[in-house]
Amino acid sequence: MLTGPFFSELTTMGVGGPAEYFAEVPDVPALRDALSDARSQGRQVLVLGGGSNLVVSDEGFAGLVVRIGIKGCRKDFDGDLVRVDVGAGEDWASFVAQCVSEGLSGLECMSGIPGTAGATPVQNVGAYGQEVAQVAREVTVWDARGGSLNVMQAEECGFGYRTSVFKRQRLEYGPVVTSVTLCLERSVLSQPLRYGELCRYMGVKLGARPPLRETAEAVLELRRTKGMVLDADDPDTKSAGSFFTNPVLSVDQVAELARLAPEAPSFKVTGGTKVPAAWLVEHAGFARGFEMGGAAISSKHTLAITAKPGGRAFDVVRLARAVRAGVASRFGIWLEPEPTLIGLDL
Numbered sequence: 140m141l142t143g144p145f146f147s148e149l150t151t152m153g154v155g156g157p158a159e160y161f162a163e164v165p166d167v168p169a170l171r172d173a174l175s176d177a178r179s180q181g182r183q184v185l186v187l188g189g190g191s192n193l194v195v196s197d198e199g200f201a202g203l204v205v206r207i208g209i210k211g212c213r214k215d216f217d218g219d220l221v222r223v224d225v226g227a228g229e230d231w232a233s234f235v236a237q238c239v240s241e242g243l244s245g246l247e248c249m250s251g252i253p254g255t256a257g258a259t260p261v262q263n264v265g266a267y268g269q270e271v272a273q274v275a276r277e278v279t280v281w282d283a284r285g286g287s288l289n290v291m292q293a294e295e296c297g298f299g300y301r302t303s304v305f306k307r308q309r310l311e312y313g314p315v316v317t318s319v320t321l322c323l324e325r326s327v328l329s330q331p332l333r334y335g336e337l338c339r340y341m342g343v344k345l346g347a348r349p350p351l352r353e354t355a356e357a358v359l360e361l362r363r364t365k366g367m368v369l370d371a372d373d374p375d376t377k378s379a380g381s382f383f384t385n386p387v388l389s390v391d392q393v394a395e396l397a398r399l400a401p402e403a404p405s406f407k408v409t410g411g412t413k414v415p416a417a418w419l420v421e422h423a424g425f426a427r428g429f430e431m432g433g434a435a436i437s438s439k440h441t442l443a444i445t446a447k448p449g450g451r452a453f454d455v456v457r458l459a460r461a462v463r464a465g466v467a468s469r470f471g472i473w474l475e476p477e478p479t480l481i482g483l484d485l
């Protein structure tokens with residue numbers, strides 16, 4: 140019988156059973172002690188930030204859940220550049236808002252993304268044309284196996300589209316991010332905008348550098364229309380954000396999709412052709428608001444699966460499976476989940 144706090148309280152999706160053991164660590168020595176105790180007792184460890192990209196089974200997690208509460212922020216200015224070290228436990232959205240209000244440019248398009256700073260390198264968080272890999276210089280990690288604090292250069296982090304070395308080696312004493320070092324620009328202007336929808340919304344051209352604050356505000360406004368800013372009064376935000384990543388297709392898959400659905404949108408990226416997962420989901424018959432048991436597709440965003448009141452992880456997974464199978468049978472494309480799933484198989 141697991142007696143710790145429930146993941147339904149620890150995650151934004153609001154589903155999931157209890158943790159067996161739970162520790163909140165405010166600093167590196169506390170993290171070190173918690174991990175070394177767990178290791179000596181042969182316990183599994185799950186590192187937790189804000190729980191906004193995590194879905195845990197209704198049975199919960201047998202092991203130690205370590206919530207990272209390492210705070211702090213230090214800035215070193217060098218001309219127009221600033222090196223910012225942010226503690227892994229800092230709230231990302233508040234940190235970005237603070238940087239914007241101080242005239243530090245480079246994170247504005249990532250305004251409003253929930254969760255902690257320490258989780259941003261894990262899936263190389265990004266939105267509206269910016270991602271953490273563009274500004275991350277170093278990631279400091281606690282290596283429980285070696286018992287040391289290591290500084291990893293950005294090039295060692297294996298950043299890719301919604302992935303990194305951290306995402307690929309999560310459980311079982313993988314490295315725990317304790318702080319992230321970013322390089323930002325001291326400027327009242329945003330970085331050049333690269334996202335068509337944001338440019339259209341702001342009435343500027345691609346590559347323009349509108350005022351930093353206006354850009355952050357526009358991003359927040361757009362995100363709210365999609366239920367992508369956490370809001371206790373908006374049931375569409377009871378999610379883990381996008382449930383599926385946008386698939387990157389091979390040449391053969393692109394040809395097959397063109398045969399099945401010539402109207403499907405796509406764009407070239409390194410390594411293939413990306414197709415919006417939201418388009419595939421919608422055209423496989425899963426419209427916004429589609430419900431199945433205790434889970435539903437957000438009424439504002441086709442890619443977000445939400446838990447309805449009383450919904451369980453079981454319901455979330457059942458709907459995700461149905462969506463995945465529907466897309467596979469209609470388009471022959473297998474969607475990959477974006478959140479970390481614990482004790483759950485799609």
Ligand SMILES: Cc1cc2nc3c(=O)[nH]c(=O)nc-3n(C[C@H](O)[C@H](O)[C@H](O)COP(=O)(O)OP(=O)(O)OC[C@H]3O[C@@H](n4cnc5c(N)ncnc54)[C@H](O)[C@@H]3O)c2cc1C
Nearest residue numbers: 188189190191192254255257258264265266316379380479
């Ligand atoms: C409404 C909503 C909107 C979202 N929008 C976006 C978006 O626009 N772009 C985007 O990229 N994501 C988005 N997300 C997903 C999520 O916010 C990000 O992935 C975020 O970085 C997760 O942070 P967290 O602290 O909540 O991580 P958690 O959910 O607590 O953990 C996620 C994973 O990271 C690991 N982890 C957490 N902290 C650490 C650490 N310090 N060291 C090592 N591993 C760690 C966990 O073990 C787990 O595997 C959204 C989510 C929601 C709910």
